[in-house]
Amino acid sequence: MSLLPRLxxxxxxxxxxxxLIPLAATxxxxxxxxxxxxxxxxxxxxxxxxxGEWDGAAHSDAFRQVFPRENSEPTERTEFWVTYDxxxxxxxxxxxxxxxxxxxxxxxxxxxxxxGSDDLVRxxxxxxxxxxxxxxxxxxxxxGKHDGLIQNKTEPNDQWDALWIGKVSRDAGGWSAEFAIPLxxxxxxxxxxxxxxxxxxAVRRKQEAVRWSGFFRNKNTLSxxxxxxxxxxxxxxxxxxxxxxxFASLTRHSAPETDEHRYDFKPGLDLVWHxxxxxxxxxxxxxxFADAEVDERKVNLGRFSLFFPEKRGFFTQDASLxxxxxxxxxxxxxxxxxxxxxxDGTKVDVLGGAKLTGRAGPWTIGVLxxxxxxxxxxxxxxxxxxRIARQVLDESSAGLIFTHGEPRxxxxxxxxxxxxxxxxxxxAGTKVLNIHAAVQATDTDQAGGRGTATTVIxxxxxxxxxxxxxxxxxxxxxxxxxxxxxxxxxREHHPVLVYRRFPDWHGLRRIDAFAENVLITQLDxxxxxxxxxxxVELESIRGDTLTIFAEDHxxxxxxxxxxxxxxxxxxxxxHWSVAHVQFRSTPSRPVTAYLEWRxxxxxxxxxxxxxxxxGWRPSHHLELATSYKLYDIRxxxxxxxxxxxxxKAVYTVTPDLQFxxxxxxxxxxxxxxxxxxxxxIVEPGNEVFFVVNxxxxxxxxxxxxxxxxxxLKAAWTFRF
Numbered sequence: 001m002s003l004l005p006r007l008x009x010x011x012x013x014x015x016x017x018x019x020l021i022p023l024a025a026t027x028x029x030x031x032x033x034x035x036x037x038x039x040x041x042x043x044x045x046x047x048x049x050x051x052g053e054w055d056g057a058a059h060s061d062a063f064r065q066v067f068p069r070e071n072s073e074p075t076e077r078t079e080f081w082v083t084y085d086x087x088x089x090x091x092x093x094x095x096x097x098x099x100x101x102x103x104x105x106x107x108x109x110x111x112x113x114x115x116g117s118d119d120l121v122r123x124x125x126x127x128x129x130x131x132x133x134x135x136x137x138x139x140x141x142x143x144g145k146h147d148g149l150i151q152n153k154t155e156p157n158d159q160w161d162a163l164w165i166g167k168v169s170r171d172a173g174g175w176s177a178e179f180a181i182p183l184x185x186x187x188x189x190x191x192x193x194x195x196x197x198x199x200x201x202a203v204r205r206k207q208e209a210v211r212w213s214g215f216f217r218n219k220n221t222l223s224x225x226x227x228x229x230x231x232x233x234x235x236x237x238x239x240x241x242x243x244x245x246x247f248a249s250l251t252r253h254s255a256p257e258t259d260e261h262r263y264d265f266k267p268g269l270d271l272v273w274h275x276x277x278x279x280x281x282x283x284x285x286x287x288x289f290a291d292a293e294v295d296e297r298k299v300n301l302g303r304f305s306l307f308f309p310e311k312r313g314f315f316t317q318d319a320s321l322x323x324x325x326x327x328x329x330x331x332x333x334x335x336x337x338x339x340x341x342x343x344d345g346t347k348v349d350v351l352g353g354a355k356l357t358g359r360a361g362p363w364t365i366g367v368l369x370x371x372x373x374x375x376x377x378x379x380x381x382x383x384x385x386x387r388i389a390r391q392v393l394d395e396s397s398a399g400l401i402f403t404h405g406e407p408r409x410x411x412x413x414x415x416x417x418x419x420x421x422x423x424x425x426x427x428a429g430t431k432v433l434n435i436h437a438a439v440q441a442t443d444t445d446q447a448g449g450r451g452t453a454t455t456v457i458x459x460x461x462x463x464x465x466x467x468x469x470x471x472x473x474x475x476x477x478x479x480x481x482x483x484x485x486x487x488x489x490x491r492e493h494h495p496v497l498v499y500r501r502f503p504d505w506h507g508l509r510r511i512d513a514f515a516e517n518v519l520i521t522q523l524d525x526x527x528x529x530x531x532x533x534x535x536v537e538l539e540s541i542r543g544d545t546l547t548i549f550a551e552d553h554x555x556x557x558x559x560x561x562x563x564x565x566x567x568x569x570x571x572x573x574x575h576w577s578v579a580h581v582q583f584r585s586t587p588s589r590p591v592t593a594y595l596e597w598r599x600x601x602x603x604x605x606x607x608x609x610x611x612x613x614x615g616w617r618p619s620h621h622l623e624l625a626t627s628y629k630l631y632d633i634r635x636x637x638x639x640x641x642x643x644x645x646x647x648k649a650v651y652t653v654t655p656d657l658q659f660x661x662x663x664x665x666x667x668x669x670x671x672x673x674x675x676x677x678x679x680x681i682v683e684p685g686n687e688v689f690f691v692v693n694x695x696x697x698x699x700x701x702x703x704x705x706x707x708x709x710x711x712l713k714a715a716w717t718f719r720f
Contacts, residue, residue: 032213032228034058034197038235039083039090045180047143047167049081049092057083057090058232063201064215067208068502068509068541071215076174078201078210082230086237089181093121095141095201097174104175105204105588106141107617109652111679112158114138114146116543116587117617119204121177122221124150126196127188128278128359131224131395133320134196135186139166139177142620143655151320153395153423154223160316163684163717183236184243184719187278187358190236196227204588207509207543216430218462225395225425241274245685247715249288254708270314279358279365284314287350287370289340291689291713294675297664299642301631303561304486310336318357321366322387324401325419325438326457331474333401333417333440334385335484339370343408349373351380362391364399372407379410383482395423401440403482411445413481434459444479451477451488466498473523490528493519510539514549530554535580543586551578551600564668567638569603576601590617605635623650643667656681665698672696672703685717 036058043053061079065072077096084090097103107117114120118140126134132153138146145166148158165180188195200211200221214226248267254260268286275281289312300306307329310316315336322334340350353370366387374380382405389399398420406413417440424433436457443450453474460467476489498514513536520529535549557571578600585593591614598609613627631642643666650660662675678690691713695706 031226032060032062034060034082034228034230036082036084036230036232039085042085042088042180043083043090043092043178045090045165045167045178047169047176047178049094049176049178054081054083054092057081057092060212063199063210063212065208065210066200066215066217068504070217074210075206075208076203076210078199080199080212082197084233084236086235087183089125089179089183091123091179091181091199093123093177093199093201095119095121095174095176095203097203099205100172100174101170103205104141104170106170106175106620107590108140108623109142109144109620109655110623110650110658111144111655112146112148112161113144114158116202117204117592118142118144118202119175120146120202122146122200123179124196124198124200124222124224124227125181125186125230126150126224126227127186129192129194129196129229130362130391131196131227132391132397133364134222134224135162136222137162137164137166137179137181139168139179141168141170141175143168144652145655149318149320150222150224151323152326152421153225153425154220155320155323156222157316157319160319161313165684182719184238184241184274187274187280188236189359190277193231193233195230195233196224197230198227207541207586207588218430218466219425219432223425225423236277238274238277241277241280242720243270243272244718244720245270245272245715247288247713249291249711249713251709251711254710256705256708275356276358276360279356279360280318282317282353282355282357284350284353284355287314287340287353288713289314289347291679291687291691291711291715293677294662294664294673294693295345297644297646297666297673299631299644299666299668301563301633301642305484307484307486308337312336312340314353315339318355318366321357321364322368322385322401324387324399324417325455326421326434326436326459327438327455329484330487331440331453331455331472331478331480331485332483333415333480334387334403334482335480338407338482338484339383340372342375346375348375348407364389364397377410378408381405381407383407385482389419393422395425397421403480406444406446406481408481409446413442413444413446413479415440415442415480415483417441431462432460434461440478440480442477442479442481444477444481446481447477447479449477451475451479453478453480453485464500466496466500468496470494475523487520489523491521491523491525493517493521504541507540508538509541510537512537527554528556528558540586543588545582545584547580547582549580551580553578553601555603563603563633563635564640567635567640569635569637574601574603576603578602578607587615591615602633603635605633607634608632621652623652624648641667670697670699671706672698685719687715689713 059081063078065074080093082091105119120140122138124136134150147162148156149160162185168177198213213228246269251264253262266288271283273281292312295308351371356367368385370383372381384404387401389397401417403415419438422435438455440453455472458469472492474488478488496516501511516533518531532552537547539545555574560568560571562568580598582596594613596611610630615625617623625648627646629644646664648662652658658679660677665672674694676692680688691711693709697704
């Protein structure tokens with residue numbers, strides 16, 4: 001019997017809305033403010049804060065510690081300067097360090113590798129000052145650049161890459177970082193002279209984090225409601241607001257087994273026009289994704305689809321505007337990988353597309369229309385997505401989404417949805433409460449009619465209590481053709497409770513005791529699955545973590561399924577228990593390790609999992625990483641083992657020139673895939689890629705080459 005009441009989320013929505021309307025967030029009267037002044041002469045962005053260069057810029061050193069001691073004095077001094085002109089925002093940060101060069105952690109110059117290894121500075125902008133979406137930019141002490149979007153007030157989207165300049169320097173007194181963010185990179189309202197703003201620093205050897213604003217451990221650096229204010233921004237311009245980006249790729253496809261060779265030359269164009277400074281229209285022709293990174297290889301040992309993140313720049317740009325109902329990976333109304341990728345992962349040509357994204361007053365707008373080519377007997381398709389949301393109350397929003405188009409077959413599909421996202425980030429002063437409610441309806445030929453999905457998410461991410469509850473009801477015919485839903489015809493009750501303490505004794509910094517329960521039932525309440533996870537996680541003062549948890553698993557199979565060729569799991573009820581142990585070393589050392597062990601039952605048999613990852617950074621130019629996963633499965637129907645291995649080497653000559661090679665193997669496909677990639681940023685916006693994807697058959701005594709794709713791509717950006 002369920003430990004949770006069998007609630008229908010659809011019946012909860014009116015009550016939830018009625019309960020929330022009287023609540024209101026309190027004003028941020030204590031948020032820091034800084035008055036920017038325009039630069040008479042723009043500073044030189046070389047990473048060196050030269051004497052007199054930042055004179056006249058707004059300045060502050062009023063940082064407070066967030067970790068390990070909340071709202072206390074930092075152990076190292078940090079100061080920043082900010083100024084601007086009509087075309088750029090400039091920020092400089094001086095990171096004093098009493099240990100000098102020996103105290104710095106500067107391991108990685110890689111783009112977008114924020115893995116906790118390096119000393120780091122991050123700046124955050126809420127350009128509309130509405131606490132809903134924004135931008136962040138970061139530099140490591142080695143010069144690595146990170147950037148991304150912020151959606152749903154606190155959530156990062158690190159797949160977004162912007163055009164900006166950032167440089168660092170290191171010396172006996174610490175290190176310095178300088179940023180120049182072109183205003184053409186940002187959306188903003190020129191009539192608003194105040195932005196949300198924050199600066200944060202991480203001192204890795206001490207596991208210390210400091211911020212200029214928002215000194216709360218229960219809130220991350222990207223929490224837009226807790227930013228300070230950057231005032232006095234006048235005369236900001238985006239020029240004519242036109243970005244013209246022609247590109248071209250040449251790809252050689254080779255199939256050694258048939259001795260076939262084919263060349264594809266693909267020119268294309270991206271055109272971005274800022275209709276207003278806050279609303280952008282994008283046109284793409286003959287879209288090409290030859291430069292996109294490859295997916296991590298996975299083997300599916302379950303009955304439901306795996307989720308892979310989007311990595312293609314055209315879709316990650318402004319992706320935050322399409323976020324819906326607090327949903328992250330499942331029951332998504334829009335999942336951009338449905339466009340340009342078939343269900344088996346093969347590429348489908350995107351002939352062109354148009355996008356309108358941005359903000360107009362309290363409204364956020366996202367419209368995407370693409371035309372894909374015919375493939376695998378499926379006609380060419382027009383795929384349309386629209387999203388609109390309006391800010392309501394103090395921090396909340398409500399909106400609609402719709403999709404139209406069926407990329408999977410020669411049929412039709414449509415979806416419409418509505419969501420309400422309640423946020424109060426000032427409960428009892430600094431506590432946060434998020435409640436998301438969403439309803440979706442689909443009508444597709446593949447599902448044979450109409451279906452609905454209703455979801456309520458309650459999130460209380462605080463200390464010492466952190467609580468999250470997901471309630472959903474998914475009809476059997478719910479089918480988001482342009483979205484993602486792993487399982488239908490169910491109700492899900494999914495609570496997670498964490499009790500966190502910071503004892504600061506015996507070498508421990510943090511203790512989390514947690515319990516999680518996933519209950520899946522049929523729509524009539526008949527139990528299908530129930531999984532209970534109790535456990536504890538310990539973090540040392542150096543940042544090493546040890547996680548120990550158990551799993552009590554009940555699963556009902558109404559239909560048999562083949563877990564591997566020749567091995568079928570019969571339909572019946574299953575009950576098993578599992579023990580898990582995970583260890584992750586702190587990334588602030590040059591050698592890092594992750595180890596995981598799992599031992600217990602599995603569908604009437606037993607399963608032992610062993611995972612190991614090892615990383616080594618001998619210098620800030622070179623990084624090596626390897627991983628090995630072994631799933632040893634012993635069932636009454638037969639035994640088998642799953643092996644996945646990967647080896648990656650990255651050599652970063654400068655932050656703008658990088659060579660990488662990635663090899664991935666699994667014994668299910670008996671294929672070894674090797675990806676070699678060169679990325680050269682000639683200057684921001686002007687890029688050259690050279691990519692080789694080589695496959696090998698490993699079933700014989702030696703490696704046999706299979707498919708080879710070699711691509712050269714160049715893209716150039718012209719701004720007007």
